[in-house]
Amino acid sequence: MSALAPTLEAWFTDRLIGQRHASPNTIAAYRDAWRLLLQFAQSRTGKQPSRLDISDLDAQLVGDFLNYLEQERHTRNARLAAVHSFFRYAALRHPEHALLIARVLEIPTKRCQRKEVRYLDHAEAEALIAAPVRSTWTGRRDHALLDVAVQTGLRASELTGLRIGDVELRTGAHVHCRGKGRKERSTPLAKETVGLLAAWMKERGGSAGDPLFPTRQGSQLSRSALGCLVAKHTATAAQRGSSIRTKHPTPHVLRHTCAMSLLQSGCDSAVIALWLGHENVATTQRIYLHGDLSIKERALERTRPLNVKPGRYRPADPLLAFLSGL
Secondary structure (H helix, E strand, O other): OOOHHHHHHHHHHHHHHHHOOOOHHHHHHHHHHHHHHHHHHHHHHOOOHHHOOHHHOOHHHHHHHHHHHHHHOOOHHHHHHHHHHHHHHHHHHOHHHHHHHHHHHOOOOOOOOOOOOOOOOHHHHHHHHHOOOOOOHHHHHHHHHHHHHHHHOOOHHHHHOOEHHHEEOOOOOEEEEEOHHHOEEEEEOOHHHHHHHHHHHHHHOOOOOOEOOEOOOOOEOOHHHHHHHHHHHHHHHHHOOOOHHHHOOOHHHHHHHHHHHHHHOOOOHHHHHHHHOOOOHHHHHHHHHOOOHHHHHHHHHOOOOOOOOOOOOOOOOHHHHHHHOO
């Protein structure tokens, strides 16, 4: 076995899991990135992954791998982050490959076109929340889940990971979650959502450690199941006349919907960052301030046109004003 295999295993177990306490989503993303890279290297070198050495993964091969990803899978920068993270770790354990590692670490992330954020307006959000058929158990579950998603802006993993004990419905009603980067936060609940959750939790039953929105079998919903759930009720809302289908809603679009609703109601971007669990307020400003056209329109209304000279206002002559109005 070459030096690559034990170093890669140590990076996952000792560094990511043991020292950094990386989230399951991060581990899964980095795992998939390295599966793709090892398979690509195997196709290029003819070596089995366990026989590959660090010297086989030079900047040329990694660059070709990233070009392949960009053309076939459109996930270049995300996979490069996993490669860079490993090579920074390998630099400490294998200084004999310092030059090769430095060249790989110099591969930059690629700047790409940033699309405007997608979100639902108030009518579309209401249509989606109202779509589930509440005469069934799953319909009542989905109705409560969609309401919580739009009102709290939780990420998909945070939403499916909610437990009964994470919900407080008394004074200071809120849901508590552990989000990205293992940061814990509490998100307040609106009065209407409190009533809806109270009814759902009474029907749902269970102990504090059970999923708040379970499957029929009582297990936690998967992220793919949540996506299918949103798509299903989007189709229902569209059949009832909503314009929602053009927005192609996903669980993350519901998170954007919550953020834009807060922004349009006058909340400061710093408050929205705390609400969503963003580590940097600049992230919130970059995503949502650019996405709200009404903010730009209000700014335009407060500016003076370039071709208008400043001066004191003088009322028009009454007779001329009458003639102008004809």
